[in-house]
Amino acid sequence: MxxxxxxxxxxxxxxxxxxxxxxxxxxxxxxxxxxxxxxxxxxxxxxxxxxxxxxxxxxxxxxxxxxxxxxxxxxxxxxxxxxxxxxxxxxxxxxxxxxxxxxxxxxxxxxxxxxxxxxxxxxxxxxxxxxxxxxxxxxxxxxLHPMNFEEYLWATNEQRLADDIRQAFTQPDRPFTLHDRAMDLIREYMLIGGMPEPVNAYVNTDHTLQYARTLQRNIITAYIADMAKYSSARETQRIVEAWNSIPRQLAKENHKFQYKTIRPGGRANAYQGALAWLVSAGIITRLTQVSEPVTPLKAFEDSSAFKIYMADTGLLSCDYDITPTDLIPADNKASAFRGALNENYVLQQLTAAEIPTYYWGTLNRGEVEFIARDHDGNVIPIEVKSGHNVTARSLTAYRSKYQPAYAIRLSAKNFGIEGDLRSVPLYAAWVLAEHMQHS
Structure with missing residues (x-):
C-alpha cells in the first residue's frame, strides 16, 4: 500500500x-x-x-x-x-x-x-x-496515522479520482462531475476506515464488509488487551470504561465529553489518567474548546471542555455496527450517529495532516465543529453537515461576530461558493486539510 x-x-x-x-x-x-x-x-x-x-x-x-x-x-x-x-x-x-x-x-x-x-x-x-x-x-x-481518504483511494485503485478531487477543490465555483461516485466511495470509507488490514481485506475480497468487520473487531480486542499494559488492574478498568463510552459520548446531541456518561457519578479525577493513556496510545483524538477563535488558539483553549473521537472512523462505525443502508441520506434517519461519524471522519483527515484543531461554542449559543488555522494564519471555522440540509445558525452567528476571511461548510453537497462561504463535499476534507497545511 x-x-x-x-x-x-x-x-x-x-x-x-x-x-x-x-x-x-x-x-x-x-x-x-x-x-x-x-x-x-x-x-x-x-x-x-x-x-x-x-x-x-x-x-x-x-x-x-x-x-x-x-x-x-x-x-x-x-x-x-x-x-x-x-x-x-x-x-x-x-x-x-x-x-x-x-x-x-x-x-x-x-x-x-x-x-x-x-x-x-x-x-x-x-x-x-x-x-x-x-x-x-x-x-x-x-x-503514522490511520489512512486518510486519499490513501484509501490509492488502495482501491482510484488514484485518478483522488487527483480529480484535488483539482476540483481549486475550482470551487464549478460542480464536480464525479460527485455521486465520490460520495459513494466516502460512505464506503466511513464503514471501512483507514486501518490497513481491514482496507486490504475489503479490497481483495470483492468488497465484502463482513470480513473487514471481523478484522476491525480483532483490532479493538487487541486495543483492549493492550490497556492492561503499564497499568494497574483498577486503572485498566477505567481505561476500558472510558474507551467503551466513546460511541455513547458521540451519540449525544452535545458531543462534549462527560465523565458521568462513562458511569453514573464518574468524575474527572478518576478518569483523566485513563484518557491520557488512550491519547498516548494513539487510538483517540482529544478536541478542545476555544473560548475565542483568536490567534494563538492555544492561548484560548479551555482544557475542561473537550470532545473525544476515535482515531479511526472505521472502528467507530464497527462499534456502532453500522451497515451500508444506515448511511443512505434520509431526513432524520439515524442522524445522531451519522453526524458523529462525519465529524470523526473530518477530524481524522485533519489529524492525518497534523493540523492543530479545536472547536468553538456551547450548546446554548451553537457550536462550530472545528476551528483551525490555514497556511496564511487565518482562523477558519469548519462546519460539518451530515446531509443536504445545510442550514447552520451557529456558523452564521460565528461569521457575523468574528468575520473570518472565509468559512468552510463540509456536507453531502457539491462544490460551491457563496461570498465568503465555501461549500466543500465531505470527500474533499483531506484536500482541505492539505490546503491548510501547505502554502
Missing part, C-alpha cells in the same frame, strides 16, 4: 541533518509495513530487531550502548553485515528495551552515518508513564 509517510521517510533519508528516527503510531496503523517497504525501496538490506520476540536483542543493549559494540552485536545476532550507507537498522517495539531507546542518543552523537529507525505501538504510553530517558533533541520524530 502506498502511504503518505513514504515521502516523509524519503525526506528523512535525504536530509543532511538526519538523526535516528522514532516512528510513533497506534497498533495496526502499518508502521512495520511502511518501514519495511521503505527499506526495500532505499537500502540494500535491513537489520531488523523486534524486542517483543527476541530476548537476545535486549541482552546486546544491556551489555553496551556504544554504537560500535551494538553494530558488532547485531551483526552476530542477525548473521549479516551492517553497512552504514546501505543498511537500514530497525528497532521495533523499542518501548520494551529502555537501553535501546537511550542508545539513539549515542547513534546521533557518535555514529550519525548509520540509518536507524525505532518504532513501537505503545511507545507513547511507556515514555509518558515510565521514567524513561527519552533522547530529546537527539532524534527525529514522525507519527
Amino acid at each position: 502506498r502511504r503518505l509517510i513514504d515521502d516523509q521517510l524519503d525526506a528523512w533519508n535525504n536530509s543532511t541533518h538526519r538523526k535516528p528516527l522514532v516512528l510513533f503510531g497506534a497498533r495496526q496503523v502499518g508502521k512495520t509495513y511502511a518501514i519495511t517497504h521503505f527499506a526495500k525501496r532505499s537500502f540494500a538490506n535491513m537489520a531488523y530487531v523486534d524486542f517483543s520476540r527476541d530476548e537476545q536483542a535486549s541482552a546486546i543493549f544491556d551489555a553496551s550502548i556504544a554504537p560500535a559494540d551494538l553494530i558488532h552485536g547485531l551483526e552476530s545476532l542477525l548473521r549479516m553485515e551492517i553497512n552504514a550507507e546501505h543498511t537500514l537498522i530497525v528497532l521495533d517495539e523499542i518501548q520494551l528495551c529502555e537501553r535501546a531507546l537511550t542508545s539513539l542518543k549515542y547513534f546521533c552523537d557518535d555514529a550519525p552515518q548509520y540509518h536507524v529507525i525505532a518504532a513501537g505501538s505503545l511507545l507513547g504510553v511507556k515514555v509518558n508513564r515510565s521514567k524513561y530517558s527519552f533522547p530529546v533533541g537527539k532524534v527525529d520524530m514522525l507519527t
Whole structure:
C-alpha cells in the first residue's frame, strides 16, 4: 500500500541533518509495513530487531550502548553485515528495551552515518508513564496515522479520482462531475476506515464488509488487551470504561465529553489518567474548546471542555455496527450517529495532516465543529453537515461576530461558493486539510 509517510521517510533519508528516527503510531496503523517497504525501496538490506520476540536483542543493549559494540552485536545476532550507507537498522517495539531507546542518543552523537529507525505501538504510553530517558533533541520524530481518504483511494485503485478531487477543490465555483461516485466511495470509507488490514481485506475480497468487520473487531480486542499494559488492574478498568463510552459520548446531541456518561457519578479525577493513556496510545483524538477563535488558539483553549473521537472512523462505525443502508441520506434517519461519524471522519483527515484543531461554542449559543488555522494564519471555522440540509445558525452567528476571511461548510453537497462561504463535499476534507497545511 502506498502511504503518505513514504515521502516523509524519503525526506528523512535525504536530509543532511538526519538523526535516528522514532516512528510513533497506534497498533495496526502499518508502521512495520511502511518501514519495511521503505527499506526495500532505499537500502540494500535491513537489520531488523523486534524486542517483543527476541530476548537476545535486549541482552546486546544491556551489555553496551556504544554504537560500535551494538553494530558488532547485531551483526552476530542477525548473521549479516551492517553497512552504514546501505543498511537500514530497525528497532521495533523499542518501548520494551529502555537501553535501546537511550542508545539513539549515542547513534546521533557518535555514529550519525548509520540509518536507524525505532518504532513501537505503545511507545507513547511507556515514555509518558515510565521514567524513561527519552533522547530529546537527539532524534527525529514522525507519527503514522490511520489512512486518510486519499490513501484509501490509492488502495482501491482510484488514484485518478483522488487527483480529480484535488483539482476540483481549486475550482470551487464549478460542480464536480464525479460527485455521486465520490460520495459513494466516502460512505464506503466511513464503514471501512483507514486501518490497513481491514482496507486490504475489503479490497481483495470483492468488497465484502463482513470480513473487514471481523478484522476491525480483532483490532479493538487487541486495543483492549493492550490497556492492561503499564497499568494497574483498577486503572485498566477505567481505561476500558472510558474507551467503551466513546460511541455513547458521540451519540449525544452535545458531543462534549462527560465523565458521568462513562458511569453514573464518574468524575474527572478518576478518569483523566485513563484518557491520557488512550491519547498516548494513539487510538483517540482529544478536541478542545476555544473560548475565542483568536490567534494563538492555544492561548484560548479551555482544557475542561473537550470532545473525544476515535482515531479511526472505521472502528467507530464497527462499534456502532453500522451497515451500508444506515448511511443512505434520509431526513432524520439515524442522524445522531451519522453526524458523529462525519465529524470523526473530518477530524481524522485533519489529524492525518497534523493540523492543530479545536472547536468553538456551547450548546446554548451553537457550536462550530472545528476551528483551525490555514497556511496564511487565518482562523477558519469548519462546519460539518451530515446531509443536504445545510442550514447552520451557529456558523452564521460565528461569521457575523468574528468575520473570518472565509468559512468552510463540509456536507453531502457539491462544490460551491457563496461570498465568503465555501461549500466543500465531505470527500474533499483531506484536500482541505492539505490546503491548510501547505502554502
